[in-house]
Amino acid sequence: MARRFIVEADGGSRGNPGPAGYGAAVLDPQTGETLAEAAEYIGTATNNVAEYKGLIAGLRAASALDPEAQVAVRMDSKLVIEQMSGRWKIKHPDMRPLAAEAKSVFPPGQVTYQWIPREQNKHADRLANEAMDAGKRGEQWQPKVPPGGTLATAAPEAPAPADDALAEPAATASPSVGWGSADLGAPTTFVLLRHGETPLTPEKRFSGSGGTDPVLSEIGRHQAERVASALAARGTIQAIVTSPLRRCRETADLVAARLGLDARVDEGLRETDFGAWEGLTFAEVKERYPDDLAAWLASSKAAPTGGGESFAAVARRVALSRDKLIARYAGRTVLVVTHVTPIKTLVRLALGAPPESLFRMELSAASLSALAYYGDGNASLRLLNETSHLR
Known part of the structure; x- marks a missing residue:
């Protein structure tokens, strides 16, 4: 049975373009446990570039845990979600290679995409800001979660509960x-x-x-x-x-x-x-x-x-x-x-x-x-x- 992961990702730019960074977290959908984190300061870039790089980092972190997994990506970037879902065309030349890179991490059919409000994406947003803050200090962001492990500091944020009966059942018992x-x-x-x-x-x-x-x-x-x-x-x-x-x-x-x-x-x-x-x-x-x-x-x-x-x-x-x-x-x-x-x-x-x-x-x-x-x-x-x- 294939494992399942939730990938929450975000990116930001203080200036758009300006000093930019991304953050991503891989979560266990059943427990909300944080399995891996990724973040990086990327220098001067736009919000959209940072968001795509956050998506790529999150997918790679999930693939490192299990390349056969089914992955549900959740982001508050309407642009990235709609483009990666194939509903919007990718017109900007800077976005096309990033989208192609994201699609190459997992085979087609193993990844789904869902837009979520910004307040539900606080984990990834925090990581992106930590990366930008570290870059401002001339430092590299350091993960607090070992791959496959749990947070070494605060308890993880659980994913938002499903809002209808079409979501996967919370109980795993008959x-x-x-x-x-x-x-x-x-x-x-x-x-x-x-x-x-x-x-x-x-x-x-x-x-x-x-x-x-x-x-x-x-x-x-x-x-x-x-x-x-x-x-x-x-x-x-x-x-x-x-x-x-x-x-x-x-x-x-x-x-x-x-x-x-x-x-x-x-x-x-x-x-x-x-x-x-x-x-x-x-x-x-x-x-x-x-x-x-x-x-x-x-x-x-x-x-x-x-x-x-x-x-x-x-x-x-x-x-x-x-x-x-x-x-x-x-x-x-x-x-x-x-x-x-x-x-x-x-x-x-x-x-x-x-x-x-x-x-x-x-x-x-x-x-x-x-x-x-x-x-x-x-x-x-x-x-x-x-x-x-x-x-």
Whole structure:
């Protein structure tokens, strides 16, 4: 299981340009322990150059501890965060080589970026000012934290608490072992995103994997952009996996572009094949195929008319994809972009609920849900049908 680090970095210039320095700290996200510090006086430079150099120093310090680690960078520099996330172009020639150097420290996909207010970045700011003060005295800044150690003086500042249910769970224990009585390591978290609206969505028509494979509507693209902004602000997503159907791939691609990640396709996440019911409303199916519909509602093993897929069959392939994704992304937070039935199925399986529970959940277009999977095989539902980001 890959280790996780938080890197907090900052830089400053007393004059902009003027005497400048940077500071960076590597923190343990579970305990808040300071694992390494870096700071340096760099002579005359701008704020932005100092901030980038702080980022590079923080990433290098994290890499020295574990080059395979997953790193969450937190800085109060909007410029650096947006440029490194790929949302802003790097126009200044002095910034381009620094950004390239920062990207070279870890392979793509191992680093995420989050903007934080300045008051939450006091540790790195203090280090940057210590470095500038040392430079003013003609001295070199000296670290107080040995690599992998703890602060030799004051206790470390803990990272700011997560502000929503999409952040990694604070407890690392499964509910089955006494609400925190056993440490099972960080859970694997699935943030489940239903795709944005298509032309069929407002008409409530059956739209599975055996139909026309519709694209997002204009409203659906707007919804995907809104959820991308919300997820970028939270800064917790480390990987993206999507259903192969176009409405999901379009949604995933919009989010991936905003987060600076790639979206990986998983065939097992496709929607149910609704057979002859594809494109029809519930009322139309009830009128044309009343007996088949009644059987489908009564049993998870019954399939829609015309060679459709039963919920039992969907559950088998979704569970297989779930297990593969948990193994591949152990201890990480993964955005899973999929459809109504796969999301409801994952929730049902996590809760140990009966098949009929699928008909008792509401999932809006572009809604978010979240499940945490623990090392002992247990799971917990942390969020269902969250839509506040769409308002």
